Amino acid sequence: MRARVLALLLSCLLLPLTALALEPGERVAPFTLLDQRDRPYTFDDQLQVLLVARSMSGSGLVKEAMREQPANYIDGTRVAYVADISSMPAAITRMFAVPAMRKYGYRVLLDRESRIVPRFPGDASKVLWVTLDHGRFVSQREFSDANALRDALKAKAR
Template sequence: MKSFAFLFSLCLTMLVSPMIQASEYTVGDRLAPISLQDQHEATMVLDTSAKYLLFGRSMKGGEIIKTALEGRDNQALQQAGIFYLADISGMPSLIAKFVAIPQMRDLTFSIALDKEGEISKLLPAAKDAASLISLDKLTITKLQYFDDAEALKQALKEAGLQD
């Protein structure tokens, strides 16, 4: 009888667990503070001072963000309250280590890197797009997706990012 109860609970767990997996964040959800290293191995912290979370999950999304931020530096992003996070977990680790991250070091702004994908797995993203997540004390107030660098650049300008 004990083995039947064990087998029954195991089957039930296997059936129910995929249904209770968390879905991605949406407007009204509150993010926990995030701490990650950037491409220079310096610690970056997303906290209540951030007004915007700029997020890229795909290579295409990252390129859109990189183009939109061209000519900007860390000081400009900080003044506008913008925190840039990239999920690079889908990238082969050797490519990330020896090609991508060294290339990122040439950028004038820092990128918080989620190398495992665990911290950013619930952040909202659209396929081949950049996410601009508006925040109020880490509570999501607005979600926008950009598949065009010029449109993102304009949105960032409206958000207070200076040239």
């Protein structure tokens, strides 16, 4: 009896974690986020790739992959990049991080309250590449190497 109760309790605790994962063909819920220049970006059906960084190490991979690329490199490629900065202290975000991001030649959508990033589970130290088709989830893959991410972005830009 105890084993059944424990199993039921454990499954109830794990259910919310499995419910977060998207299934192929599932529509991604729309969202609007501000970027590092306080310009709004609204998810639409034209987006084909969503890059997701959950941590400083993930953001560093994107930054390295984008290094030496022309300004506005991913603009027009139907790629958006969202960074979860919710764990960063507000003073650090306001005084240092966001001003530094304003110098980037690419747009960074800032998930300040961790509303969007948790929808896409993955390793916090990696960059998640979410492939979309008309607003529906197709697949995802993770990058732990900036060169591999750079190559994937170049292939997407062609």
